[in-house]
Amino acid sequence: MMRPLVASLLALWLLFATAARGSEESDLLTVRGAVELHHGINAETANNPSDARARYAAALSLFTQAVEINPADVYARFYKGITEGRLEQWDAAVLDFRRVIDMNAEFTQARLELGIALVKSGHADEAIGWLTQAQPDADLEAAASFYLGLAQLRRMELPAARQSFERAAQVDPDFAMVCRYYLGLVELEAGNRETAAERFASVASEARPDSAIRLEAREFLIGLPHGRWQTQRRFQLWAGAGLAYDSNVQLKPTSDQAGSGFGKQSDGLAVISAGGNYIVWQTQQVQLSTGYDFFQSLHFDLTEFDIQEHRATIQAAGSAGMVSGGVEGAFDYYLRDTNSFLAEGEAFPWLSVAEGVWGSTDVFYRLRRRDFKEAVLRDALDSLDHTIGLTQFLPLAAAGRYVVAGYRYDLLTPADGAEKVFLYHANQGWGGIGWLWPLAIATELDFAYRLKDYDSASGGRVDDEYRLIFTAYKPVAAYTSVGLAYFGTFNRSNQEVFQYDRHIVSLSVQVRY
Numbered sequence: 001m002m003r004p005l006v007a008s009l010l011a012l013w014l015l016f017a018t019a020a021r022g023s024e025e026s027d028l029l030t031v032r033g034a035v036e037l038h039h040g041i042n043a044e045t046a047n048n049p050s051d052a053r054a055r056y057a058a059a060l061s062l063f064t065q066a067v068e069i070n071p072a073d074v075y076a077r078f079y080k081g082i083t084e085g086r087l088e089q090w091d092a093a094v095l096d097f098r099r100v101i102d103m104n105a106e107f108t109q110a111r112l113e114l115g116i117a118l119v120k121s122g123h124a125d126e127a128i129g130w131l132t133q134a135q136p137d138a139d140l141e142a143a144a145s146f147y148l149g150l151a152q153l154r155r156m157e158l159p160a161a162r163q164s165f166e167r168a169a170q171v172d173p174d175f176a177m178v179c180r181y182y183l184g185l186v187e188l189e190a191g192n193r194e195t196a197a198e199r200f201a202s203v204a205s206e207a208r209p210d211s212a213i214r215l216e217a218r219e220f221l222i223g224l225p226h227g228r229w230q231t232q233r234r235f236q237l238w239a240g241a242g243l244a245y246d247s248n249v250q251l252k253p254t255s256d257q258a259g260s261g262f263g264k265q266s267d268g269l270a271v272i273s274a275g276g277n278y279i280v281w282q283t284q285q286v287q288l289s290t291g292y293d294f295f296q297s298l299h300f301d302l303t304e305f306d307i308q309e310h311r312a313t314i315q316a317a318g319s320a321g322m323v324s325g326g327v328e329g330a331f332d333y334y335l336r337d338t339n340s341f342l343a344e345g346e347a348f349p350w351l352s353v354a355e356g357v358w359g360s361t362d363v364f365y366r367l368r369r370r371d372f373k374e375a376v377l378r379d380a381l382d383s384l385d386h387t388i389g390l391t392q393f394l395p396l397a398a399a400g401r402y403v404v405a406g407y408r409y410d411l412l413t414p415a416d417g418a419e420k421v422f423l424y425h426a427n428q429g430w431g432g433i434g435w436l437w438p439l440a441i442a443t444e445l446d447f448a449y450r451l452k453d454y455d456s457a458s459g460g461r462v463d464d465e466y467r468l469i470f471t472a473y474k475p476v477a478a479y480t481s482v483g484l485a486y487f488g489t490f491n492r493s494n495q496e497v498f499q500y501d502r503h504i505v506s507l508s509v510q511v512r513y
Contacts, residue, residue, distance in 0.1 A: 026070035030079065033062030037083055044086075056086045074103050078110055085113070090121035108133075112140045116147050122283075124151040142172030146179060153186060162186050177203060181213050184220065191478025191513070197221060197440040201400065215354070221400035221436055239274040242483075242508025249302050251500045269299045271506070275311075286318040308335040325351040340373040359393040359402070369415060382418040386411045400436025404446075405429075420455040427451050430467075443472045463498060466490040473510075483508045 040055030063080035066073060081096035097114035100107055112134035118127035128151050135144040149164030162183060169179035184199030200217040207214035245268050252262040275293035282288065295309040310333045317326030332344040350364040368385040372378040389408035396402055410426040432446035446469040454461040468488040475481045487504040 026066045026073050026076060029062045029066035029069070030073065030076040033059045033066065033076070033079060033083070036062060037079060037086075040083075040086065053087070056083050059083045060087065072103065074100055074107065077103075078107070078113075081110075081113060081117070085117055085120070088120070090117050093117040094121055094123075108137050109140060112137075112144050112147075115144065115151075119147050119151050119154070124154040127151045128155075142168045142175050145171065146175050149179070149182060153182065153189070156189065158186050158190050177207055178213060181217055184217070188220070191480075193475035193478075193481070194440050197400075197436075197475070201436075204400070215395070218395050218400065218402075221442075234279040235276060236513065237276045238510065238512040239272075240508050240510040241272045242270070242506050244269050244271055244297075244504060244506035246502070246504050248500060248502040249299070249305050251502065253497050254499050254501055255496045257496075264301065267299050267302045267305075269297050271295070271297050271508070285320060286316070288314075288316050290314045304337045306337050307341075308338075309333070322354040323351070324354070325349070342373065343371045345369045359395050362391040362393070364389050364391075371415070378416075378418065380419050380422055382415040383412045383423060384415050386413070400434070400442065402434045403432070404434070405431040420457040422454070422458070424452045424454040424458075424463075426453070432469075439474065441472060441474045443470070445470050459495070461493060461495050461498065463494075464492040466492075479513050480509065480511050483510060 036055050036059035040052045040059060043049075043052035043055055060080065060083045063076055063083055066076035067080055070076065077096050078100045081093040081100065084090070084093040084096065094114065094117045097110050097117055100110040101114065104110070111130045115127045115130035115134060118124070118130065128148060131144045131148040131151065134140045135148065137144070145164045145168035149161045149168065152158075152161035152164060165179040165183050165186065169176040180199050181203045184196045184203070187193075187196035187199060200220045203217040204214055204221060207217070245266070247266045249265055249267050250262055252265045273293070273295045275291060277289055277291035279287060279289045291313045293309070293311040293313075295307070295311075297305075297307045299305055311330060313328055313330045315326055315328040318324065327347065327349040330344075330346050330348070332342075332346075333340075334342040334344075336342075346366055346368040348364065348366045350362060352360055352362045354360050364387075366385070366387040366389075368387070370381065370383050370385065372381050387408055387410050389406060391404065391406035393404050394402060406429070408428045410424075410428070412423040412425070414420055414423055428448055428450040430446060430448035432444055434442065434444040436442050446467075448465075448467040448469075450463075450465040450467070452463040452465060454463070466489070468486070468490075470486045472484045473481050474483075483506075485504075485506045485508075487502075489500075489502040491498065491500050493499045
């Protein structure tokens with residue numbers, strides 16, 4: 001998608017050939033700047049960002065010199081603003097486009113570019129007026145309608161945004177693909193998740209394999225059933241409720257002899273959850289947010305194992321090109337059967353590298369401190385947990401389908417003089433496959449193997465743990481989805497008392513706004 005900039009560059013050459021404006025030195029600098037800008041656009045189109053940025057920097061220097069020599073040169077200042085936009089210097093571009101309009105109120109394209117710069121710099125309210133003024137111009141209608149849709153989407157004016165994107169796509173087919181993507185975001189914000197999935201699936205299947213918009217559409221398709229999507233709102237809210245069956249609540253050993261005296265193991269339970277997230281501060285590249293989650297399990301019979309969790313988080317995240325990263329801090333407080341049970345604090349820095357058609361690679365480190373409230377558990381289980389890990393995500397050819405694999409290493413060390421019997425170091429490898437089916441049904445199947453080597457105080461205990469997880473989600477109404485999940489754990493140990501199997505099946509309804 002390209003705004004009508006190249007045509008304007010050609011028009012600039014004609015203007016220089018037919019009219020004299022300002023000093024010859026300023027004119028020459030503007031022409032040289034136009035050449036560099038044109039080369040930069042070509043380099044960007046050819047997916048050569050480093051060359052493009054160098055060309056834009058050279059063009060900006062030339063346009064700046066031209067404006068200093070002749071401040072009344074409308075075109076030098078206009079293309080200075082264009083180049084600042086290419087370099088994402090949006091505040092500077094806004095100032096230049098305002099000055100251009102002050103000097104020439106009939107310069108309609110300057111109104112369009114000012115509107116675009118205001119959208120990009122986070123001033124959607126003011127941008128709407130300028131873009132609306134540029135929209136009647138037939139040559140600018142598509143671009144003005146598209147960016148007007150962006151401004152309206154950021155203001156959560158969803159019907160108006162939908163109309164603007166549809167108008168842009170109808171006027172200029174070059175805008176059709178990107179408008180379809182943003183129409184998916186509109187439907188997502190409106191709670192029409194099935195329609196949103198259709199929009200994203202269309203983009204993911206038709207866009208160029210190496211295009212950023214195709215990768216972003218695929219990410220939405222993957223995350224949509226689980227509620228992992230971006231939002232224009234500063235806040236998100238969610239809640240859920242469900243029923244589950246647990247075959248082994250107390251982790252009874254599979255051996256009859258070792259498991260004697262454990263009593264009832266299987267039980268049904270109800271679960272409820274709720275939470276929210278609020279963006280405290282954000283720019284184009286950086287975001288600071290805070291959140292809270294609540295969870296409660298209610299067993300039918302084994303009520304002494306009811307768990308209540310309160311979790312508070314704060315996260316700082318940012319991105320620069322293909323690299324993004326951040327750090328999250330969290331504090332969890334658990335109650336068991338209404339009694340204080342466990343407090344946890346953790347720090348979680350992470351880094352992600354986008355790799356185009358090859359997906360993305362994530363690396364992370366987690367430091368977690370556990371503080372149990374019951375004396376017998378505190379003496380045995382209080383610990384510091386160090387975890388490092390690597391995850392590779394690889395999208396498949398079809399939209400909404402992917403494979404993922406990872407590795408993690410855990411090291412538990414004692415805290416506050418706790419015993420070492422239950423402390424260990426562990427290596428875990430895992431892999432999974434996600435599949436988007438018709439009717440926006442998304443499934444994921446994961447398998448993990450974990451080798452846990454316990455401290456010598458355990459008497460040489462070694463466990464082989466196998467985990468199997470299956471999840472399926474289906475949107476059923478605005479903001480609402482249903483989920484089915486299975487969690488299987490199969491622990492094999494050289495100490496009979498720690499050998500057990502566990503199966504959990506759950507059915508839930510989730511609402512996310």
